[in-house]
Amino acid sequence: MMLWRSCLSGVLALLLALAVQAAGPPAAAPGQPVVVQLTVDGAISPASADYVVRGIDAAHRRGAQALLLQLDTPGGLSSAMRDIVKAILNSPVPVIGYVAPQGARAASAGTYILYASHVAAMAPATNVGAATPVPIIGGASAPPRQAGGRTADAPPPAQDIEMRKATNDAVAYIRALAERRGRNADWAEQAVREAVSLSAEQALKRRVIDLIAPGVPALLARVDGRSVQTAAGERVLHTRGALVQAIVPDARSRFLGVIANPSVALILLLMGLGGLVLEGTHPGAILPGVVGAISLLLALYAFQLLPVDFVGLGLVLLGAVLIVSEAFVPAYGVLATGGVVALVVGSVVLLRDGPAAYGVALPVAAGIGLAGAGALAGIVWLAARSRRQPVVSGSEELIGATGVALADFQGRGLVHVHGERWQAQSAAALRQGQLVTVTARQGLVLRVRAAAPDKESTP
Secondary structure, three states, X not given: OHHHHXXXXXXXXXXXXXXXXXXXXXXXXXXXXXXXXXXXXXXEXXXXXXXXXXXXXXXXXXXXXXXXXXXXXOOEOHHHHHHHHHHHXXXXXXXXXXXXXXXXXXXXXXXXXXXXXXXXXXXXXXXXXXXXXXXXXXXXXXXXXOOXXXXXXXXXXXXXXXXXXXXXXXXXXXXXXXXXXXXXXXXXXXXXXXXXXXXXXXXXXXXXXXXXXXXXXXXXXXXOOOEEEEOOEEXXXXXXXXXXXXXXXXXXXXXXXXXXXXXXXXXXXXXXXXXXXXXXXXXXXXXXXXXXXXXXXXXXXXXXXXXXHHHHHHHHHHHHHHHHHOOOOOOOOHHHHHHHXXXXXXXXXOEOOOOOOOOEOXXXXXXHHHHHHHHHHHHHHHHHHHHHOOOOOOHHHHOOOEXXXXXXXXXXXXXXXXXEEEEXXXXXXXXXXXXXXXXXXXXXXXXXXXXXXXXOOOO
């Protein structure tokens, strides 16, 4: 009963989410400006980049006056951050970077995003900075230096050169952003080289940001009338009294966000490599290989070594291969189950929304999952039914079969069963032509007894 209640609750929640999604954003009054709001709360990941890029596209389709990008992040992947920055720099819609709510931060990758925004704002009691690049696995960031210019506890030369290259590249990148937006480029370089941070008040004094606002309404009122340069040309913001339409991360974005979490990504990578190694050392185990292949594809996306579309397509193809392989490999449903999981996950990864989007729609993804689950259920049902069928071939089929005694005997004699002559052993005396039933087999000798009286004789 509890299981059925849980399933019913899940279905109702899904239908409610679809109804809310189908309802769309609230409509603006005639002549009322619209501002689209995105919220990035947590590490900058491939999922964050996908969310922001799609949000900018949605704001452009809706004809929004501006896109409000609210930030509270400790940093994240450099590649994901650069995708967001490129989307902002090439956006026809003005982007307002806003570090909020109070107590939030735009550290590391968040500093670059704030510098790239057309308007940079912060709420009171927030901070920005500490933008030094840090390797994902091991190592330190910029090496500490002594007064004489010598490095204390210097890493190996190769690692030192690699970190210097990454640091200099980051410095050039953030200085280019600062010069593009007319902000403090010298402090931006300090934030990269020395990992310094600033409070909102200090950031305003040093021209790192444009203004401080305690909330969204005050922010939109203060930027009203400001002129900014976008990829589509100069735009004047008309945001006073604007209707704020928030775009919250959908199920796909939340799912990708969980995968892109650094801890989850590392676990997926270890599961992927471990599963493939275990399958290689123990061929035929099947389950480690299936789990390893799916986990490795997801881990490659989490570390942004593969784009999300390639991962989704790879999972769909892997799912199809696994389901087809179930018909040729005795995997007891493991391949088919893994195939259904891969199909569903791949379809979710390929999901897109919006009329101009090109991708897999939610009903299609749900249909693929249901079809795969139906195919798996059919395979299980056929396998279970076949186990209940009587044996029709082999030596096991002889047990219970009916034959005819070829001569009178007691002990050892000959019987005719299924068109063949067999040596037979019987404890009771049998007459020629009498029907017998096979009770057991020992090598080439059948154990028989007299058949029940209702057995009909064979010609």
